[in-house]
Amino acid sequence: MSFLGFRPKPADYVKSLSTALHLIAANKDAKAVEKGVKDSAKAINSLKILLYGDAENEPSKDALPQIVNEIITTDTLTLMMTYLESLEFEARKNCTTVFNALVHREPTNELVIRHILEHPEIIRVMLVDFQKSKIALSLGSMFRECIRSQALAKLAIEMPEFSYLFRYVELENFELASDAFTSFKDILTRHKQMVSEYLQTHYNSFFDNYAALLSSANYATRRQSVKLLSDLLFDRPNYFTMMRYIGDTANLRRIMTLLRDPSKAIQFEAFHVFKVFVMNPEKPEQIVEVLRKNKEKLIPFLTEFQNDRTEDKQFIEEKGLLLEEIKKL
Template sequence: MKGLFKSKPRTPADVVRQTRELLIFLDLHSGSRGGDAKREEKMAELSKNIRELKSILYGNGESEPVTEACVQLTQEFFRENTLRLLIICLPKLNLETRKDATQVVANLQRQQVSSKIVASEYLEANKDLLDTLISGYENMDIALHYGSMLRECIRHQSIARYVLESDHMKKFFDYIQLPNFDIASDASATFKELLTRHKATVAEFLSKNYDWFFSEFNTRLLSSTNYITKRQAIKLLGDMLLDRSNSAVMMRYVSSKDNLMILMNLLRDSSKNIQIEAFHVFKLFAANKNKPTEVVNILVTNRSKLLRFFAGFKIDKDKEQVIKEISAL
């Protein structure tokens, strides 16, 4: 009789439900000793399930993902708190399973059910999960996994707005300068995404938070002694100010003599790369047709030095126009 009644293959929803049950078990037995046989068995089963979820969403190398299967999986995943459980339990998973889980969460941010991104709706109702993900930068073991999940979550404009408007934004100035290079780089990537992806939301944030944000940006990032921090910051500043959505913020920034002095110092940096990025911001000061008197005075006082500097500056685009603007002062 053996083999006569074959077990019914699991549906994507079944895999999600079983994954959820295993996560609940793991969460409840988190204090168990590592050698607990039952726990080890459940962990192995959980790893297998998460790997299967990933295979359904991404395909398995031999076949493409099936739309209907992805829809079923997504519906069941967000029907209950599977995402919350997965995020909370992530530190308890082994490295490979963490990687798989991170990819599952990333993919689910893009899955549509009846033309709706259900992940966005779920996150809007569970914004505390964003707090958990951001705080992950303070834990070396999970920082990169949580950081990757976070960047996928802020693809949703409402979620990016929540992070921008939260106190967490101030923490990024610390995270970007963490001594661990990989974590600092990851935090920097998230910071850049927050400040460039959703144009209207970013413009609103920068306008409302101009004073504290650029005070921190100038003193902690542009004035950093760390080459990578400084280079990424000046590049990001250029990206923000040159974006049309931020034109009002740009005009305010280039009307400040303090900002001008910071940029002039960066033009003298020992790194050519930083000099070039600084030039792209400096040219905005030069091109401003309504320069405040104090900005004009600084440019006039330093006109000879600036003209000599730009004469030997190895950049063609816009250089002649900048020289023309300064010469005309």
């Protein structure tokens, strides 16, 4: 990392990276772009070595504050996000590693988080460009590191582009869809009070989109979505959202459909949501009416429902309570 006795300062590598990324951005000619790509790779690798070390170098204890200061001064994070796709595979991996370290490592991470809050385009690019398979997994990793911060999670979930995640979880590429769902679940379950407020404020738009996931033709999407729905409704801070959800007959019919899904795993997850509709002591009349109309079908259906779960005492008890409640209607 030195040349003829001269050892660049950590900030110098950030400046080199910024200069190289600007070369790519300018896109004047193929040679200039190629130089930008190569120089970016060298600079980002040097930053990674400073932060993590390698076979020949120990991590630099003093590098982080200098790197963060220069990163913020030059707004290099925005450049990294914007031109990540132009970099070669190894450089993209190193960008992800360096970015995550900057967002995570104390005591300077608060400065980086504040910088991202002031430059929301960094998060927006992650949400918009996840559809690009070349960089999707890198963006997913960086996004999840960002939303460990409640402030950045709130920024992300309130962006219009957050709704793109509903599409990404149904991508044909299973690896990318799974990664997107990991991000989707993470942002909805990590900061419970913040999410509770979000769900109450954005109830209609969120659950309109969510309904499509529950009826998806994709098995993995349906299974993950009904399980996540159960987790969300049973989170104590989401009580008011749960009561609103289980008061809607369209939601009840949707869950009853999932009870008959070809997958026993999906049936079982749907059961845990269905029981809340039935056992609610303050069921709205319209919910009672739907259950009453389906009473003659529900009783024999539930009587035979997953009777092979002989070891699951809680399930057997809950199913018995549901049957008793439905018979009373």
